Amino acid sequence: xxxxxxxxxxxxxxxxxxxxxxxxxxxxxxxxxxxxxxxxxxxxxxxxxxxxxxxxxxxxxxxxxxxxxxxxxxxxxxxxxxxxxxxxxxxxxxxxxxxxxxxxxxxxxxxxxxxxxxxxxxxxxxxxxxxxxxxxxxxxxxxxxxxxxxxxxxxxxxxxxxxxxxx
Amino acid sequence: xxxxxxxxxxxxxxxxxxxxxxxxxxxxxxxxxxxxxxxxxxxxxxxxxxxxxxxx
Numbered sequence: 001x002x003x004x005x006x007x008x009x010x011x012x013x014x015x016x017x018x019x020x021x022x023x024x025x026x027x028x029x030x031x032x033x034x035x036x037x038x039x040x041x042x043x044x045x046x047x048x049x050x051x052x053x054x055x056x057x058x059x060x061x062x063x064x065x066x067x068x069x070x071x072x073x074x075x076x077x078x079x080x081x082x083x084x085x086x087x088x089x090x091x092x093x094x095x096x097x098x099x100x101x102x103x104x105x106x107x108x109x110x111x112x113x114x115x116x117x118x119x120x121x122x123x124x125x126x127x128x129x130x131x132x133x134x135x136x137x138x139x140x141x142x143x144x145x146x147x148x149x150x151x152x153x154x155x156x157x158x159x160x161x162x163x164x165x166x167x
Numbered sequence: 168x169x170x171x172x173x174x175x176x177x178x179x180x181x182x183x184x185x186x187x188x189x190x191x192x193x194x195x196x197x198x199x200x201x202x203x204x205x206x207x208x209x210x211x212x213x214x215x216x217x218x219x220x221x222x223x
Contacts, residue, residue: 004220030193034197035197036197038201038215038216080219
């Protein structure tokens with residue numbers, strides 16, 4: 001895993017991506033108890049993404065392939081870990097990446113989305129497995145209620161959050 | 168009535184302990200969970216494999 005994170009850092013240092021942060025189940029695992037997942041979701045901001053009509057992950061795939069990390073289905077195998085690169089495709093994800101937390105993984109620096117943004121993304125994505133994560137976040141004590149309420153309101157998710165947490 | 172309360176307390180304490188583990192330690196547990204899940208998923212015809220990390 002350390003080597004995987006080092007490769008993600010190299011992608012950023014070399015300018016292939018502007019910024020990355022771990023999200024999805026492995027992002028959630030940073031805040032809650034560990035649970036089963038099989039890939040590492042990495043949200044990325046791509047260089048010149050503002051001007052491009054079409055977002056392409058090809059530069060990432062080429063950079064990694066040149067170092068022996070080949071695609072496998074929707075992921076790229078990096079040092080034994082299937083990594084799924086997800087471009088920030090909406091304003092919630094852009095904000096989440098901007099405000100992601102710098103953390104250390106042993107001696108390797110990395111970045112994880114905040115618990116509040118992970119919860120909001122789960123609400124926005126809306127799958128059953130996303131919904132199952134909400135009680136874990138609520139139990140974890142990692143959510144900042146004031147911040148979460150503001151995020152949900154900014155991105156039109158307040159109503160769904162109320163539905164999900166009232167049952 | 169005492170017993171369920173005690174069990175609940177132990178469960179909550181265990182989950183709290185898991186939450187406060189370091190990230191590398193959590194990743195090590197995720198890989199162990201993957202190793203348990205893989206044969207079950209394969210038996211159901213789903214492709215899955217545990218991360219091949221030499222060290223977490």
